[in-house]
Amino acid sequence: MIVTNAELLIRAKKGGYAVPAFNVDNLESVLGVLNAIDKTSKSAIVQTIPRTLKYGGVATYSALVRALYTGGADISIHLDHGGDIKTCEDCIDAGYTSVMIDGSMLDFDKNVELTKKVVELAHARGVSVEAELGTIGGKEETEGEIKYTEVEEAKEFVEKTDVDSLAIGVGTAHGVYKGEPHIAIDRIKEIADVVDVPLVLHGASGLSDDVIKACIKAGISKINFATHLRQAFSEGLKRGLASKEATYDPKTYMPYAIKAVEDVAAKIIRLCQPI
Ligand SMILES: [Zn+2]
Numbered sequence: 001m002i003v004t005n006a007e008l009l010i011r012a013k014k015g016g017y018a019v020p021a022f023n024v025d026n027l028e029s030v031l032g033v034l035n036a037i038d039k040t041s042k043s044a045i046v047q048t049i050p051r052t053l054k055y056g057g058v059a060t061y062s063a064l065v066r067a068l069y070t071g072g073a074d075i076s077i078h079l080d081h082g083g084d085i086k087t088c089e090d091c092i093d094a095g096y097t098s099v100m101i102d103g104s105m106l107d108f109d110k111n112v113e114l115t116k117k118v119v120e121l122a123h124a125r126g127v128s129v130e131a132e133l134g135t136i137g138g139k140e141e142t143e144g145e146i147k148y149t150e151v152e153e154a155k156e157f158v159e160k161t162d163v164d165s166l167a168i169g170v171g172t173a174h175g176v177y178k179g180e181p182h183i184a185i186d187r188i189k190e191i192a193d194v195v196d197v198p199l200v201l202h203g204a205s206g207l208s209d210d211v212i213k214a215c216i217k218a219g220i221s222k223i224n225f226a227t228h229l230r231q232a233f234s235e236g237l238k239r240g241l242a243s244k245e246a247t248y249d250p251k252t253y254m255p256y257a258i259k260a261v262e263d264v265a266a267k268i269i270r271l272c273q274p275i
Pocket of ligand 1: 081136174202203224
């Protein structure tokens with residue numbers, strides 16, 4: 001079934017595992033992710049950033065997932081890094097079951113104000129909301145230096161906004177890591193101890209399996225993977241185009257890209273949900 005992030009993440013928090021969220025770009029990456037969910041029979045989140053919506057259309061990705069998903073495990077459709085209220089509303093109209101409003105570049109009070117507005121309108125329509133406090137490095141929708149999330153601020157932020165999950169800055173970065181990432185596992189634990197809602201880790205593509213497991217143990221319930229899937233898709237496509245079967249017909253070489261996304265996504269699902 002297609003449910004909200006809140007439903008998936010509360011279960012994950014109680015169960016001591018994390019639900020991976022996969023950024024998709026096109027039909028083939030949607031197919032790869034859905035195949036991985038089918039194959040593992042475990043939950044995952046399909047998500048898009050605003051740039052993807054600009055690329056492929058706001059109504060497209062939710063429609064693809066809804067048309068193609070026949071599996072038994074619960075999944076959700078989420079807007080990643082929503083930058084304004086309108087984008088969140090458009091996604092809710094298009095059938096997303098969860099939206100992120102990213103006010104992390106604003107000061108604390110402005111972030112609270114913006115997040116609260118989105119929470120009110122989303123909750124009225126049965127949709128859950130993720131917000132962000134602190135900063136995550138690298139370029140996705142946000143730029144700037146990494147600011148670790150403060151424990152007391154996180155507590156106050158969640159209480160004031162009634163948000164369903166919170167993305168925190170603990171040293172991760174979007175895109176490809178330059179050098180060895182240093183993740184503040186202790187900070188995750190400190191925040192998890194005082195914040196009731198599930199915590200979200202962005203920029204996990206370059207982290208080792210051990211670091212990911214440690215983050216989950218410390219209290220992370222949702223982990224975003226974008227770069228890994230895009231790399232797998234691109235490598236798979238190159239292999240497909242170079243294969244003997246490759247013809248003028250995309251249906252002969254695209255399956256290589258779909259399978260590459262499926263394999264990476266299935267491995268991540270099993271890592272995050274080992275039970
Ligand atoms: Zn992110």
